[in-house]
Amino acid sequence: DTGVSQDPRHKITKRGQNVTFRCDPISEHNRLYWYRQTLGQGPEFLTYFQNEAQLEKSRLLSDRFSAERPKGSFSTLEIQRTEQGDSAMYLCASSPKTEPNYEQYFGPGTRLTVT
Amino acid sequence: GQQLNQSPQSMFIQEGEDVSMNCTSSSIFNTWLWYKQDPGEGPVLLIALYKAGELTSNGRLTAQFGTTRKDSFLNISASIPSDVGIYFCAGTIQGAQKLVFGQGTRLTINP
Numbered sequence: 478d479t480g481v482s483q484d485p486r487h488k489i490t491k492r493g494q495n496v497t498f499r500c501d502p503i504s505e506h507n508r509l510y511w512y513r514q515t516l517g518q519g520p521e522f523l524t525y526f527q528n529e530a531q532l533e534k535s536r537l538l539s540d541r542f543s544a545e546r547p548k549g550s551f552s553t554l555e556i557q558r559t560e561q562g563d564s565a566m567y568l569c570a571s572s573p574k575t576e577p578n579y580e581q582y583f584g585p586g587t588r589l590t591v592t
Numbered sequence: 593g594q595q596l597n598q599s600p601q602s603m604f605i606q607e608g609e610d611v612s613m614n615c616t617s618s619s620i621f622n623t624w625l626w627y628k629q630d631p632g633e634g635p636v637l638l639i640a641l642y643k644a645g646e647l648t649s650n651g652r653l654t655a656q657f658g659t660t661r662k663d664s665f666l667n668i669s670a671s672i673p674s675d676v677g678i679y680f681c682a683g684t685i686q687g688a689q690k691l692v693f694g695q696g697t698r699l700t701i702n703p
Contacts, residue, residue: 519693
């Protein structure tokens with residue numbers, strides 16, 4: 478199966494610790510997106526990359542959040558000094574180069590719990 | 593910012609019934625997508641719509657892109673137990689790549 482993969486699937490951390498999540502997009506998809514989903518809500522956009530360039534960041538992405546996609550393939554999302562409000566499902570998606578390229582395919586998500 | 597209003601928030605139906613749900617916005621969207629999410633998993637793309645008035649089917653699912661470009665509908669015919677889950681509409685506005693999601697419709701099926 479060559480879908481979007483995310484690692485880890487679950488992360489429990491103590492408040493104040495740093496965490497890093499990884500996303501591997503579908504092979505040859507040049508766009509990669511990060512979303513955050515809290516219980517009972519739809520996903521909310523955080524940021525997206527086209528190849529290695531980060532083209533848009535939501536105001537939800539505070540200074541404690543940073544995302545990278547250094548070689549235009551996998552991406553990492555780091556949260557520094559975690560807070561309880563960061564507890565959520567972090568979803569990664571990718572979309573293809575060719576039209577139509579608005580179809581985003583999601584990974585299984587990383588569930589973060591901050592205690 | 594753009595918001596999508598999905599209704600109903602939840603549905604309780606009998607197996608075999610047809611289901612209808614919709615999504616509306618005060619803004620014009622140029623793409624509409626419908627996703628299904630199971631507990632603990634990421635959303636799975638069901639149908640994508642690109643033109644106003646477009647009607648697209650995927651098996652027992654049919655979705656339409658509203659002619660005003662401010663709404664979309666999803667119908668499921670002859671529901672089966674595996675249709676249980678949360679259905680999300682999502683869309684993009686002109687010039688943007690990010691998806692804006694609705695709040696979801698939770699579908700429960702009584703066998």
